[in-house]
Amino acid sequence: MKFKYILFTCLFSFLSLSAQKAKLESADNKYKALAYIDAIKIYEKVAENGYESAELFQKLGNSYYFNAQLEEAGKWYEKLFALNQDIDAEYYYRYAQCLKAKEDYTKANEYLSKFTQKTSSDDNRSKLYRENINYLSDIKKISNRYTIENAGINSEYSDYGAAIYNEQLVFASARDTGSVSTIRSKWTNQSFTNLYTSKINTDGTLDAPEPLSRKVNSKFNESTPVFTKDGKTMYFTRNNYINGKKRTDSEKTILLKLYKATFDGINWKDVEELPFNSNEYSVAHPALSPDNKTLYFASNMPETKGQSDIFKVAINDDGTYGKPENLGLKVNTEARETFPFVSSDNVLYFASDGQLGLGGLDVFAVKLYEDGSISKVVNLGSPLNGPHDDFAFLIDSNSKLGFFSSNRNEGNGYDDIYKLKELKPIEFECKQVIVGLITDAETGEIVKNASITLLDSEMNSVSEVMVDEEGKYRFENLECGKVYYVRGALPKYETVERSVKTDKISGETEVSLQITKKLKTVGIGTDLAKTFDIKIIYFDLDKSNIRKDAAVDLAKIVEVMKQNPTMKVDIRSHTDSRQTNMYNDKLSERRAQSTMKWMIKNGIDANRLTAKGYGENQLVNKCADGVECSEEEHQANRRSEFIITAL
Structure with missing residues (x-):
């Protein structure tokens, strides 16, 4: 029986481990396919059964992190660091971002400091933090630049990425259109997004949203539109999906591409992808320069510094495109820079979780100058930015009205669109x-x-x-x-x-x-301690021996007396009121006598010096017995005086 029990136990343990391994393999496959919602369920079940590993906690944390659920991600990253193993520097940065989502900025900065210690000096995020340790107080100084309110068109699903077109707001939404066969994203478990339009009324309110166009909206994601000034061309983001077929990269992942459509006065038509798209990297979130001659976008194409960078490409007069250019390290970091927008006064707004912010994606701005240079990067501050993701900013430079997207807790759904009004302009030239x-x-x-x-x-x-x-x-x-x-x-x-x-x-x-004057004017009654700004002659606690740091100040008095051989000085030592009167009288007397002996030893005749301790009898402030005072106030009473009695 005992042998059978042991055999059964071993078999059960083997089957249990095999089941755990099978679950992990299944979760890993879903993780690699970016099906993070499904992966989370399996990873969490394994963790609940007591299984622990750095890889498991990393993937659980990442699954939430890449879905912008930073507080949940932080729980697993915390378990990861509790293992006390050697952890890649990137996780210090991600955990810091998760701590910011909880507004625990003190601990977040501790992990940012550890991140800078573990990364090379050429990491842009480390450099930014080292050079701007007080970034939180800097952001606070420039905050309260905007008023914000819910746009009033949000659903319980994701609504984000707006553009203004012909007095309408065009935006992406994952709201369910009612179709029984609605396809859902394995990443977020929500419906794929389509483009919707909502009329902007004169009072700023928005009408009920309606789908933009069946020619544009497909069964996969469409988002982040931008329109040319003449209203005839729209650039937008869509999954890599052409002629009814989805296309994937070498790892079977559906990426993002940029497309454009033409308006014929009635319908949007002739949807075509842009030539610098690829099946091996994503290109997304278009923005146009004020003259419509430059297209900005986010991508992880080759030469990308981080997870995604902001690029620009020239739009030629014949409709062709130049070579995409990375905007460089002033804007881009090793993390995410995304959702660009360029205002009519040539300010580039973008979202980043690599620049120094308040948590998740924050909105930043740079001024684009005619000579091609770029101003410093400015965080737009709270309340627009906060501990969660804030992104997809747009503004009318004339009316100072605009919109942005956020997944903050007070919203309706996963992401929501908010209205904003700028109260004070951004200062790029500080x-x-x-x-x-x-x-x-x-x-x-x-x-x-x-x-x-x-x-x-x-x-x-x-x-x-x-x-x-x-x-x-x-x-x-x-x-x-x-x-x-x-x-x-x-x-x-x-x-x-x-x-x-x-x-x-x-x-x-x-x-x-x-x-201070080089030549000091003194006379009988002058206190040489005040003349030479000697506030206190220091002694060790309850001692009367002259300390080395006190000797420096006493040497000044000795030198003055040597240069003035007829000068006589009365040394007066004072204490504060702490301790008894008798104790302070005796201590101050010992210190006065010790001071005089030191001066005699260093070349001053004894007949030129007198010394007396006054204890606490000549306080210079209110700090008598029983009066509560600061240490600074007590110190004012612990003074030494060197009064000239003869010249």
């Missing part, structure tokens, strides 16, 4: 001004005729000005987010210099200077 006031450090009086020099981070002179009659100076047209040095000089005063980093948004940065 300029800073450094201003300041020059005063005498001892008297606080305004200093006139001082020369102020501005230097860059390499200590090269940028500009030089003289202060005005009010002691003020000003440097204009400076770069944002840069380190400068402000140096003040005036005869009979010591040269003073301060470093400053300008803000990353346009504005003024104040750098005031206090300069």
Whole structure:
């Protein structure tokens, strides 16, 4: 019986392991085919049965991550890191994005820091983070640029990717049209998207959506349309599907292609794919330049930096196309850049989860200049951007009204379309001004005729000005987010210099200077500690021996007395009110005597010095016994004075 039981147990375990292996193989096949919804069900069942591996948690996390369900993805990535194995750097980045979806930005930045440590210095995402550690506060400063509201046409399914055409909003939707044979995407388990149109009323409301055209809409995905200015040509995205047949790449995956259709005044017709499409990579999400001579799009074609990049291609006068060009590292990263849109004032808006953002895809903008150069990248800030995916932005440059898509939690369905209004324009050319006031450090009086020099981070002179009659100076047209040095000089005063980093948004940065006279005016009753800005002579806790850092300040007093051999000084030591009166009296007396002995040892005659401890009897503020004070306030009372008694 025992032998049979062991045999049965082993057989059961073998069958169980075989079943787990079969489930994993089935899930892997679905995963490779981008059928992520089906794969999730199988992977999760295996995980529920206690099976653990880095590969399993990676694929579970990825299955949710690539479906923009970042919070769910984060649960599995967390389990992945709990295994304490060597994990590829990319998962640190993905987990950081998932943490942002939960608005746990502190932990997200911890994983971004780990990501930068594990990646090479040429990774654009690492470089962006290293150079912009305070990106969250920078985004906060430029937020509240838009008001947003639900567009009112959303379904419980995915609605996204809009364009404006003849006072109508044309967009993609996965809403069920009622067909019994509706085909569903294995990726999202939703119906494939078709193009719909909704009239935009004068009050900004939208009519009930209707399908755009049977000539355009197929049984697979159509999305992200864009229209030429004359309204006769539409570019749009569709699955690789021609003449009723789907086409796949070498891994049997249906990719995306760009198509165009022509309007004959009544119907859309002559649907044809663009010549730079391929059966081996995706080309999607078209956008047109204001003159309609350049087509922008997203693709993972060769020369792509990340998962998808923004490209552009020339549209020639004869209808042919130039060679696609990557927009480069200023825009593109190792992650996703997608959903481009170009406004009439030549601003390129795009979505990215590789640029520094608030989570998922954020919307960014760059100014496209006539000479081909591109401005800095600007995050559009909240409330437009948030912890989830925000994308497919469009705006009318004149009315400042527009739309964007998002899968934020408060929406109707998987993705939703929102209306927006721009309240303040984007600043692409950030300029800073450094201003300041020059005063005498001892008297606080305004200093006139001082020369102020501005230097860059390499200590090269940028500009030089003289202060005005009010002691003020000003440097204009400076770069944002840069380190400068402000140096003040005036005869009979010591040269003073301060470093400053300008803000990353346009504005003024104040750098005031206090300069000190080279020749100090002293007399009987002068406190040499104030003259040389000696705030405190430091001793170890409850000790009276002179510390090395205190010796530096005492050496200044000794040197003054050596240069003035008739000068006599009274050393006065004070404590704060913590501890008893008796304790403080004794401690301050020991410290005063210790200070005097040190000065005598270093060359000052004993008959030129007197010393006394005053304990807590001469407080300079309110911080007596029983009064709650800050450490800084208590420190003000722990002072040493060197009062001139004779000259």
